[in-house]
Amino acid sequence: MARGRMAAVLHRVLLFARPAFQLNATVRRPARHGPACAIRISVEGVFMHQQTSLLATAGLSLIAAAPLQAQDAGTVLPEVVVTATPFNAGEQSQILAPARVLAGDELRNRLGASLGDTLSNEPGVSASAFGAGASRPVIRGLGGPRVRVLQNGMGVADVSTISEDHAVGVDPFTARQIEILRGPAALLYGSGASGGLVNLVNGRIPTVLEDRPTGDAELRYGSADRSKAASLSADGAVGRIGLHVDASARDADDYRIPGRAERGNPDSPRGRLANSAARQHNLGFGASLIEDWGYAGASISTLDARYGVPSEEGARIDMRQTRFDIDTLVRRPLQGLEHVRLRLGHTDYEHTERDAAGEPETDFNNDATEARLEFAHQPLAGWRGTFGVHAETAKFSALPREEDHPATVPRTRSRSHAAFLVEERDLGPARVNAGLRMESARRDPEEAPARSFDLFSWSLGAAWTGVSGYSFGPTFSVAQRAPSTEELFSAGPHHATETFDRGDATLDKETSRNIELSLQKTEGLLRWRVNLFRNKVSNFIYGRLTGAVLDEEGNPGDELAERVFAQAGATIRGAEAEISYNWRGQGLSGRAFADTSRGRLDAGGGYLPLQPANRIGVEAGWRQGPWRAGASVIRAQRQDRLAAFETATPGYTRVDASLSWTQAWNGMQLTWFALAKNLLDEDIRVSTSLLKDVAPLAGRSLVLGLRTAF
Structure with a gap:
């Protein structure tokens, strides 16, 4: 006591x-x-x-001249561990792919209505922005089936990769940290991560025993959409059994917009964006036996969401997901092994797309199971690493309620089996990383011949640290991706995107050849990083708008734009730069970044669709005792590098601010906070959204809330 x-x-x-x-x-x-x-x-x-995203418009040169608040210039600031990599290193130490981790108050201040909205201001990351209910991350101009979303290291198994109007099946409000890996991560997580991955960590299966109940809770209200949100996450233990519970609820009305909904149309509605309301509820439980030899645990969670798609069709989506997970780790099971880890996950997902009158039109179902068995070995001839096997099965369909309409995607069983190896070794001042993955994937529809693909991916990278506090390294990788079910077999209307999709059952596998150079300063109060990348893709699969307009049966009409999946060579190149000062310290701090990426079809085919705009941003802030304050400015340029039938996207300037105060009360911490978003009330439209011309982002908004940690 x-x-x-x-x-x-x-x-x-x-x-x-x-x-x-x-x-x-x-x-x-x-x-x-x-x-x-x-x-x-x-x-x-x-x-x-207890760090916060402290933001201000002041330049970094002004911040650098500020007093250090008793912090030594040689201080090595702590790093958050990236759990989505086999070596559990900090975000500054990644070779496989540049990493960024959001955690603590910085994550809480960036929380948006969706995962894409939460991450959209990170270097190299934008969002599909398909209304408030559905927004998926786009990494370096690649999204959909090339960016994989994980929850605690396992695939989410939703259907958000199929179309921009489908919500991601995770809840950022219960996250303890969110990890972003930019660039190919296919070695560990399969061809669905050929462009990058996002891992949401919520600790649903406990791995350590708490000596007393701990957790956090939050309430917040947003003015732009009159949203009310609440979340709770708590951990405890009974004997050797660790327990976890998390829950969240969010209810938002149609959000306010600065001007007209449809750009350039003086007759378009204004005030609030019709059909942008969203509701979501999440509940999860987990328990595990924790001993000196390791742990064995399981969890169950449910996620229900209802949201509108602010397109001319006025569609609404009702989504339901139930998820089961098992995670077991055994330390030192055999001589030569550090640990063995087995993870199993099963997801039962379904959503119904409804028309403006609420009548159901299409049912999407995905019943998926995933298994990972990993062996981490002790150093062998100087090499340390992980090898294992990975398997996934899924039954997916997108079927119309009316029998005389063609199926958007027929019932299809998908299977994949893979073996992977990732190794790392220190060679004097250099650290070398190498890995490979062999995978077999099969797509088997009910009424068409099955397709099988043999995939081989590999990576070789190095980080030279000959000068203390600095790192330089190149990475070479080849990542192969099997065409997704919808790319192969789509053959029907998709009302939420207002398209009639046609797949191509003859599509070949994609092969991405990547080279990346990274130079960074990793120690001290002032840190920076520069990444240059080039991705050459053979048989790049993309949805090409033909210009034809069809009806629901695929005949000439005036309802749905015809979209055909096709292949061509493509090249994506770009750069990211980031500099920070005292980012996790007391007193003044700051960060600035810039990113650019450009994707083109080879042989004069024009630009890839839905490419992000060039951006530059500056953030700075102040921390003193219980007070946190700051602001940020992000400038996005006009995007006029267009694919066929795309329209140019105007540039915008987004200004955000934050203020919080923490007090102790009855053995707990209470944090009162205020977040101001889009202070200039800009008409913001993002080039990565199919709805950019009819659905701008929310206008000026004030978010008020209370957090507690116990």
Whole structure:
């Protein structure tokens, strides 16, 4: 009891002590023994988990001249571990793909209505922006089936890769951290990650025993959409059994827009964007047996969402998902092995697309199972790494309610089996990473011949750290992707996107050949990183608008634009630059970034569709005791590099701000916060959205809320 009271006193002192006291401790890795070291670890925990996204329009040169608030210039700031890679390294230490991790208050301040909205201001990441209910991440100009979304390292198994109007089957409000890997991650997670991946970590299956109940909760209200949101995440233990529960609910009306809904149409409605309302509820439970040898746990979760698609059709989507997961890790099972980890996941997903009158039109169903078995071995001839096997099966269909209409996608069974190996070794001042993946994929529709694909992906990269605090490295990789079910077998209307989709059962596998150069400064208060990349893709699959307009049966009409899946060579090239000062420290801090990517079809085929605009942004802020404040400015240029039948997207300037204050109350932390979004009330339309001409983003909004940690 006395130890618990002392810990509570230390916790409150660390929260409210002056910066000079807080920063007496170095943040270098301490020895794990003795009371003094325990206090040092607590100080690190405060810095890592109570950081906020402190934003301001001031330039970095002004910030760099500010006093250090008793922080040493040689301080090594703590990094959040990236769990989606086999080596559990920090975001500055990745070779496979450049990584970015959002966690703590920085993540909470960036939360949006969807996963894409939450991540859309990160370097190299934009969003499909298909209304408030559905917005998927687009990484370096690639999205859909080339960007995989994971939850705790396992595939989400929704149908968001099929079309931009389908919501991602995860809830960012229950996330503890979100990891972004830009560039191919197909070695570990299959051909669906040939362009990048996003991993949402919510700790639903506990891996450590808590000595007392811990967790956090949040309430928030948004003015633009009159949204009300609440979330809860809690962990505890009974004996050797770890327990977890999380829940969230969000209810939002049609959101306010600055001008007309349809660009250039003076007769278009204004005020609020019709059919942009969204509701979502999520509930999850998890439990695990935790022993010295490892852990064995399971979880179950449900996600229900109802949202509108703000297109001319006025479609609405009712989505339901139930998910089961098993995660078991055994440490040192055999000589030579660090651990063995088995993960199983099963998802039962369905959603119904309804017309403006609420009548059901199309039912989407996906019944998917995934299994991963990983072996992490001890160093062998200097190499450390992970090898394993990975299997997935899915039954998918998109069938119309009316029998005389053609199926959007027929019932199709998909299977894939893969073996992978990823290894790493230190060679003097260089760290080398190499890996390969062999995969077999099969698509088997009910009423058409099956297609099989043999895929081979590999990667070779290095990071040279000959100069302390700096790293330079090239990465070469080849990632192969099998055509998705909808790309092969689509043959019907899709009302939410106002298209009549036609697949091509003869499509060949995609092959992406990538080269990337990375130069970064990894230590000190001032850090920076520059990435240059080039992706040459053979047999790139894309949806090509033919210009024809059809009816629901595929005959000439005036309802649906014909979209045909085709293949051609393509090249995507671009760059990302980021610089930060004291980003996780007290006092003044700042970050600036710029990104650009350009995708073209080879042989004079023009630009790829839905490419992101060039952007530049600056963020800065201030932290002092319980106070956090800041602002950000992001400028996106006009996007006029267009595919056939696309229209140019005007540039925009987005200004956001934040303010929060934390107090101790009854053994808990209470944080009162205010977030201002799109302060200039700009008419923002993003080039990566199919609805950019008829559905702008929300106008000026004030979000007020209360967070508590216990």
